[in-house]
Amino acid sequence: MDWSKTKTIFIIVFAILNVFLYSLYVNRYTELQKIEVLGETNVEDRLKLDGISYPKLPEIGTASYASGEVRIFEDKETKEAKGQVIRLRDDGKTIVSDFEKPVSIKGDGDKPDFGPLLDKYVKGGSDYTLWKIDEEKQEAVFFQKIGSLPVYFNKNSTLTVQWNDSMEATGYRQRMMDEIVPFNQEKDLFPPIQAINALYSRGFLKTDSEITKIEMGYSPHVQLTKTQVFAPTWHIHVKLKDGTSEDYFVNAVDGRILDKLSEQFIEEDG
Amino acid sequence: MRFSVLASGSTGNSIYIENDEHAFLVDAGLSTRKLEKLLGEVDRNMKGLDGIFITHEHSDHIRGLGVTARKYGVPVYANEKTWKAMDGLVGNIPAEQRFEFDMETVKTFGSFDVQSFAVSHDAADPMFYVFHENGRKLVLITDTGYVSDRMKGWIQGADAYVFESNHDVSMLQMGRYPWNVKRRILSDVGHVSNEDAAVAMSEVVAEKETRIYLSHLSKDNNMKDLARLSVSQTLETCGIRTGEFVHLFDTDAEQPTELVTV
Numbered sequence: 001m002d003w004s005k006t007k008t009i010f011i012i013v014f015a016i017l018n019v020f021l022y023s024l025y026v027n028r029y030t031e032l033q034k035i036e037v038l039g040e041t042n043v044e045d046r047l048k049l050d051g052i053s054y055p056k057l058p059e060i061g062t063a064s065y066a067s068g069e070v071r072i073f074e075d076k077e078t079k080e081a082k083g084q085v086i087r088l089r090d091d092g093k094t095i096v097s098d099f100e101k102p103v104s105i106k107g108d109g110d111k112p113d114f115g116p117l118l119d120k121y122v123k124g125g126s127d128y129t130l131w132k133i134d135e136e137k138q139e140a141v142f143f144q145k146i147g148s149l150p151v152y153f154n155k156n157s158t159l160t161v162q163w164n165d166s167m168e169a170t171g172y173r174q175r176m177m178d179e180i181v182p183f184n185q186e187k188d189l190f191p192p193i194q195a196i197n198a199l200y201s202r203g204f205l206k207t208d209s210e211i212t213k214i215e216m217g218y219s220p221h222v223q224l225t226k227t228q229v230f231a232p233t234w235h236i237h238v239k240l241k242d243g244t245s246e247d248y249f250v251n252a253v254d255g256r257i258l259d260k261l262s263e264q265f266i267e268e269d270g
Numbered sequence: 271m272r273f274s275v276l277a278s279g280s281t282g283n284s285i286y287i288e289n290d291e292h293a294f295l296v297d298a299g300l301s302t303r304k305l306e307k308l309l310g311e312v313d314r315n316m317k318g319l320d321g322i323f324i325t326h327e328h329s330d331h332i333r334g335l336g337v338t339a340r341k342y343g344v345p346v347y348a349n350e351k352t353w354k355a356m357d358g359l360v361g362n363i364p365a366e367q368r369f370e371f372d373m374e375t376v377k378t379f380g381s382f383d384v385q386s387f388a389v390s391h392d393a394a395d396p397m398f399y400v401f402h403e404n405g406r407k408l409v410l411i412t413d414t415g416y417v418s419d420r421m422k423g424w425i426q427g428a429d430a431y432v433f434e435s436n437h438d439v440s441m442l443q444m445g446r447y448p449w450n451v452k453r454r455i456l457s458d459v460g461h462v463s464n465e466d467a468a469v470a471m472s473e474v475v476a477e478k479e480t481r482i483y484l485s486h487l488s489k490d491n492n493m494k495d496l497a498r499l500s501v502s503q504t505l506e507t508c509g510i511r512t513g514e515f516v517h518l519f520d521t522d523a524e525q526p527t528e529l530v531t532v
Binding site: 065067183184185221222223224225226227229254256 | 440
């Protein structure tokens with residue numbers, strides 16, 4: 001036996017084997033890198049898998065909390081108001097108004113137009129933005145704005161307008177915040193995609209739904225003796241597969257889902 | 271006497287107090303480097319320190335103690351139980367720099383009288399300090415779950431307070447902290463809320479110019495503006511209008527307050 005040749009053959013065979021084993025190892029490693037752990041799939045992909053779409057997301061920036069005080073309306077203000085009979089309720093916090101003559105709110109087509117009514121008859125009317133129209137109750141709900149941002153579901157800054165079958169406003173009920181001051185400290189905002197993710201992870205977003213709107217506003221945060229504090233809030237409007245829609249609110253600083261916001265509003269109102 | 275709240279909050283606490291003869295820190299809850307920087311921002315330095323008074327052994331009050339004491343040879347004052355509790359937390363502080371400062375006693379440093387008093391906090395034997403000089407009085411009281419009548423006795427009628435205003439109760443309750451942490455903070459050995467602090471303040475301030483520094487604010491459960499609003503409105507319901515003789519000031523976790531004379 002030629003030991004020298006045998007040795008060479010062994011060396012070559014083991015060298016080939018080593019190369020083969022190394023290539024196996026490299027392939028395995030590469031495949032493992034490609035596997036995505038379920039929990040690590042990114043939010044966008046998970047939403048896509050469940051058929052949940054969303055529009056272009058707002059820029060992430062900073063915002064500050066804000067505070068304000070409930071306006072106490074005075075009798076003389078009610079006397080100045082024209083074309084309406086005003087009663088003050090809740091120690092002057094609430095205006096209840098009846099128009100002497102119903103005021104037309106007819107807009108283009110079937111849609112009501114509240115602009116002229118707010119400008120002419122409602123104190124600080126331009127500071128309110130329309131939230132919801134309830135055709136059945138013939139009632140529109142407006143939320144007061146801080147700057148350009150609405151304060152969602154705050155009993156103390158809401159305006160409700162009622163109308164009749166002829167699309168004429170018959171009266172309104174109003175509360176208003178005064179002395180609105182932003183806090184000095186700007187806070188980094190919770191990214192909107194994370195707000196969507198928070199809702200998705202908690203099972204609020206249904207499959208095949210479409211997020212049609214994500215926008216910034218404020219929500220009641222803390223009630224002090226005289227002052228209310230408002231937190232920057234993401235409002236996420238979702239259109240469901242069956243055509244109905246839902247609204248969600250997420251604290252835009254700490255990412256907390258404000259799932260009781262509208263319920264509290266209704267309870268308080270009751 | 272002059273003082274500056276160098277840093278206040280759960281990331282680290284330290285207060286600088288001086289007169290023409292002596293200079294002290296109360297707590298050294300930040301790294302030595304940070305303390306040097308903060309002192310520099312009020313035009314002071316570590317070399318002038320005559321002592322560090324320790325309130326309790328929580329890390330946000332002693333984080334930089336060991337290194338600072340060794341590097342600058344500064345005497346350290348704490349009560350016996352706090353010294354024991356700090357064993358192993360601050361490294362070796364030479365025996366000649368270790369001094370006991372018993373609860374409810376007074377130590378005199380020239381014209382400074384430093385009075386210690388007990389607070390209610392979940393530490394070995396927590397205590398805070400009142401500095402007296404020429405009839406002027408500076409009270410430091412943070413890290414207490416409530417302000418007892420006994421504490422009120424010690425802190426009555428000061429010219430300046432560094433007063434805890436830790437959290438807004440509803441923010442804490444709504445917030446992300448685990449329940450056991452919330453319970454601890456709200457307990458008698460936790461921290462005082464904005465409202466509770468204000469009620470206590472209303473019972474101890476005298477009718478004279480008084481500076482109140484709202485301190486040890488929770489990063490998650492409070493905000494400077496909220497604390498100020500809440501304290502001023504609660505004070506007002508107790509019959510004290512801020513701005514008349516009581517003046518509220520913010521403190522910060524990273525910025526020293528202006529060095530002011532009391």
